[in-house]
Amino acid sequence: MFSIFGCPMHFGVGAPGLKYSLDYLRNRYENLRIVKLPEIIMEEDPDCVLKNRNTVAATCQSIAQYMYSVFETGKTPLFLGGDHSVVMGSASAASVYVKDHFQEEIGLIYIDAHADINTDATTVTGNIHGVPVASLLGLGDPKLTGFLHPGAKIRPENIVYLGLRDIDPPELTIMKDLGIRFYTYPEICKKGLASCLSEAVQYLSRLNYFHLSFDIDSMDPALMPGVSVPVKSGFTEEEVYEMMGTLMKELPIVSYDIVEFNQEFDRDNRTADFVSELVDFITNAERKEAF
Ligand SMILES: NC(=[NH2+])NCCC[C@H](N)C(=O)O
Numbered sequence: 001m002f003s004i005f006g007c008p009m010h011f012g013v014g015a016p017g018l019k020y021s022l023d024y025l026r027n028r029y030e031n032l033r034i035v036k037l038p039e040i041i042m043e044e045d046p047d048c049v050l051k052n053r054n055t056v057a058a059t060c061q062s063i064a065q066y067m068y069s070v071f072e073t074g075k076t077p078l079f080l081g082g083d084h085s086v087v088m089g090s091a092s093a094a095s096v097y098v099k100d101h102f103q104e105e106i107g108l109i110y111i112d113a114h115a116d117i118n119t120d121a122t123t124v125t126g127n128i129h130g131v132p133v134a135s136l137l138g139l140g141d142p143k144l145t146g147f148l149h150p151g152a153k154i155r156p157e158n159i160v161y162l163g164l165r166d167i168d169p170p171e172l173t174i175m176k177d178l179g180i181r182f183y184t185y186p187e188i189c190k191k192g193l194a195s196c197l198s199e200a201v202q203y204l205s206r207l208n209y210f211h212l213s214f215d216i217d218s219m220d221p222a223l224m225p226g227v228s229v230p231v232k233s234g235f236t237e238e239e240v241y242e243m244m245g246t247l248m249k250e251l252p253i254v255s256y257d258i259v260e261f262n263q264e265f266d267r268d269n270r271t272a273d274f275v276s277e278l279v280d281f282i283t284n285a286e287r288k289e290a291f
């Protein structure tokens with residue numbers, strides 16, 4: 001059984017369309033009449049390079065607490081963003097829950113056009129939706145690394161990225177230094193999706209619990225225009241369903257997020273319709289259970 005909830009986080013990128021996008025989905029689709037967690041507005045430090053850091057931190061803490069309580073009910077959390085900063089809350093909850101109950105580490109499957117592994121020292125934009133993976137690794141601003149428990153939530157060797165096509169140079173340095181496994185979209189096209197997926201599954205098969213974070217901007221913006229930071233090319237709908245179907249069947253995924261839907265840039269409800277269909281797909285697909 002899934003528990004679907006969301007947060008219209010927009011302070012991690014500052015795109016106003018994100019603020020009402022969750023309500024748009026909730027009003028339009030019956031399967032998305034979901035619990036909505038609000039953004040928690042805090043006073044900000046004007047000297048901080050990361051924009052809206054205190055607000056994003058407080059909101060992620062509340063997402064983490066809510067999600068932890070969902071795990072305790074025995075349901076599988078499926079979380080809707082909002083911008084991708086929210087994964088600091090959702091993946092932290094998965095990590096801490098699994099550590100508390102099974103004394104094990106989680107894996108992170110990160111499907112995205114971007115690596116989101118900047119820190120306060122490397123970010124060019126100051127947007128926190130560009131730093132969550134670093135924060136989950138325990139890197140960067142300490143106000144973004146301690147959700148639920150102090151310190152790192154995920155180890156570099158337990159991450160796999162799929163679909164990257166826009167990596168900032170310092171991000172590539174961090175990924176290479178830490179030996180993080182990633183499959184760019186061009187590489188997936190060259191080697192074939194099925195073979196990259198089976199390699200990724202093999203690589204991760206030593207782990208028993210996963211959080212999967214799906215950024216809609218991993219898809220081709222010509223097909224899915226409703227995102228804040230579009231990058232040319234990317235997954236088709238068919239590829240996303242193949243990827244999700246395989247990962248869900250092969251790996252015990254304990255929680256999911258779908259992030260970055262921005263209604264302001266959508267056309268003919270293409271992206272909105274897809275979010276609703278993807279939720280239906282995930283909640284009905286055959287899956288490997290973890291607990
Ligand atoms: N989740 C996202 N859409 N992230 C986009 C990040 C873009 C850029 N690398 C930055 O750090 O600002």
Ligand SMILES: [Mn+2]
Pocket residue numbers: 084112113114116129215
């Ligand atoms: Mn992202």
